[in-house]
Amino acid sequence: MRRISPVLQQDGVDSDLISLIKTILAACREISFRVSQGELAGVLGSTLSENVQGETQKKLDVIANELLKEVILETGVVKAISSEEEDDIIAGNPRGRYLVTFDPLDGSSNTDINSLIGTIFSILPAPADKEADDASMFLQPGTAQVAAGYVLYGPSTMLALTTGKGTRMYTLDKTYGGFLLTEDKVTLPKYTSEFAINMSNQRFWQTPMQNYIQDLLLGKEGPRGKNYNMRWIAAMVGDVHRILCRGGIFAYPADNKDANKPYKLRLMYEANPMSLLIEQAGGLSITGTERILEIQPDDIHQRVAVILGSRHEVETCLGYHQKAALAQQ
Numbered sequence: 001m002r003r004i005s006p007v008l009q010q011d012g013v014d015s016d017l018i019s020l021i022k023t024i025l026a027a028c029r030e031i032s033f034r035v036s037q038g039e040l041a042g043v044l045g046s047t048l049s050e051n052v053q054g055e056t057q058k059k060l061d062v063i064a065n066e067l068l069k070e071v072i073l074e075t076g077v078v079k080a081i082s083s084e085e086e087d088d089i090i091a092g093n094p095r096g097r098y099l100v101t102f103d104p105l106d107g108s109s110n111t112d113i114n115s116l117i118g119t120i121f122s123i124l125p126a127p128a129d130k131e132a133d134d135a136s137m138f139l140q141p142g143t144a145q146v147a148a149g150y151v152l153y154g155p156s157t158m159l160a161l162t163t164g165k166g167t168r169m170y171t172l173d174k175t176y177g178g179f180l181l182t183e184d185k186v187t188l189p190k191y192t193s194e195f196a197i198n199m200s201n202q203r204f205w206q207t208p209m210q211n212y213i214q215d216l217l218l219g220k221e222g223p224r225g226k227n228y229n230m231r232w233i234a235a236m237v238g239d240v241h242r243i244l245c246r247g248g249i250f251a252y253p254a255d256n257k258d259a260n261k262p263y264k265l266r267l268m269y270e271a272n273p274m275s276l277l278i279e280q281a282g283g284l285s286i287t288g289t290e291r292i293l294e295i296q297p298d299d300i301h302q303r304v305a306v307i308l309g310s311r312h313e314v315e316t317c318l319g320y321h322q323k324a325a326l327a328q329q
């Protein structure tokens with residue numbers, strides 16, 4: 001089985017970028033170890049603080065954030081980092097060629113129940129003409145990402161990674177201590193009959209999403225003419241992993257539960273890296289009205305609606321949104 005470096009070298013990936021990816025993975029290996037120790041490592045439970053998004057931080061959120069921050073800044077090739085758990089960006093080497101954004105721990109609420117969690121990361125080119133503490137550097141569309149990936153801390157620790165030449169999966173070999181290639185070309189089936197959405201928000205969704213899900217639930221007797229199954233892991237990293245493995249559609253649409261917070265997922269830390277992984281595997285990722293990877297961000301902590309997965313199903317969902325928009329004209 002092949003290790004990461006030769007695979008990336010074969011794809012023509014720059015040596016600085018390879019060593020940056022390997023550094024991020026070294027931190028993830030450490031997080032994986034601590035997660036697997038569970039209560040024994042004293043990493044479970046909540047801290048008394050809240051992050052910039054007003055959410056209570058889990059101990060593991062803080063530990064994972066610190067680990068990643070420290071090693072990434074030490075590489076010397078990173079101009080700045082932006083984390084879901086930090087209010088502001090953190091400047092690195094002014095001559096660094098890369099910017100890194102990450103969600104150190106995705107699916108935080110799963111930590112205390114020994115369920116799926118993961119780390120999501122995205123790497124962008126650093127503009128040479130900006131200061132290392134200038135947050136506007138990060139406001140690049142997802143199409144600009146030079147690499148994106150996640151590490152899933154499950155029964156085995158797995159990495160999904162893309163540098164723009166398809167999506168591959170690797171599995172952490174704990175005896176050797178590194179990630180080995182276990183799926184060379186992840187390919188999403190175009191069609192699916194499995195969806196992932198938090199149904200408890202149903203009454204707060206907008207009409208097109210209400211109609212789309214309603215038609216899935218009608219099954220064989222409804223307009224879609226087949227029965228659908230549902231899964232919800234409560235960690236985007238787990239739901240996206242399942243979709244990369246066997247197809248499906250995942251949605252965290254807009255809702256009006258809290259007027260000040262219509263969207264849940266973050267563009268830079270979750271939506272963009274997952275969208276690149278999904279599209280590089282032949283899937284599609286949209287907000288309902290536009291392709292996520294083409295959004296021009298206006299804030300590092302901005303949130304978006306996310307609908308991603310098997311191409312035909314996402315296009316069908318898009319059709320419901322387009323129909324509603326036409327009816328309003």
Ligand SMILES: O=P(O)(O)OC[C@H]1O[C@](O)(COP(=O)(O)O)[C@@H](O)[C@@H]1O
Nearest residue numbers: 103105106107108198234235236237
């Ligand atoms: O609480 P809900 O509605 O099930 O939301 C779950 C969603 O929230 C998230 O956990 C948010 O991520 P964090 O754990 O990084 O805050 C997603 O991974 C997941 O899809």
Ligand SMILES: [Mg+2]
Nearest residue numbers: 103105106107
């Ligand atoms: Mg998250």
Ligand SMILES: [Mg+2]
Nearest residue numbers: 103104105106
């Ligand atoms: Mg998180």
